[in-house]
Amino acid sequence: MGGSAPVKTFDELFAELTDRKKTRPEGSGTVAALDDGVHAQGKKVLEEAGEVWIAAEHESDERLAEEISQLLYRVQVLMLGRDLTLDDVYRHL
Numbered sequence: 001m002g003g004s005a006p007v008k009t010f011d012e013l014f015a016e017l018t019d020r021k022k023t024r025p026e027g028s029g030t031v032a033a034l035d036d037g038v039h040a041q042g043k044k045v046l047e048e049a050g051e052v053w054i055a056a057e058h059e060s061d062e063r064l065a066e067e068i069s070q071l072l073y074r075v076q077v078l079m080l081g082r083d084l085t086l087d088d089v090y091r092h093l
């Protein structure tokens with residue numbers, strides 16, 4: 001997470017991961033995570049959620065923000081694993 005790196009939003013990341021799923025570029029960790037299936041994707045969500053909890057109690061704001069970004073990524077992978085769209089989720093907000 002560089003301070004001057006361009007900011008990516010939740011929706012932009014989801015569009016990027018959707019494209020990875022469609023085009024399946026070689027070397028993509030997302031493609032590998034999608035191929036691992038929903039059980040593994042769910043475990044990653046739980047693992048990252050735990051790391052967010054620990055960071056919130058014991059680590060810096062920067063580390064917490066990083067863990068939260070990884071949780072958001074893992075949630076998006078799970079959404080794609082189950083073919084959910086952003087609208088499927090947003091309609092419940």
Ligand SMILES: N=c1c2ncn([C@@H]3O[C@H](COP(=O)(O)OP(=O)(O)OP(=O)(O)O)[C@@H](O)[C@H]3O)c2ncn1[C@@H]1O[C@H](COP(=O)(O)O)[C@@H](O)[C@H]1O
Binds near residue numbers: 028029
């Ligand atoms: N935002 C993320 C992102 N956040 C977390 N991760 C993955 O999740 C890992 C960290 O979570 P873990 O704690 O599970 O890591 P780990 O167990 O040490 O590593 P793994 O064995 O799971 O890789 C990172 O090493 C990445 O592999 C991400 N992987 C990709 N992205 C973004 O997704 C987009 C597509 O990426 P690719 O599919 O790799 O092209 C790009 O914009 C990336 O920046």
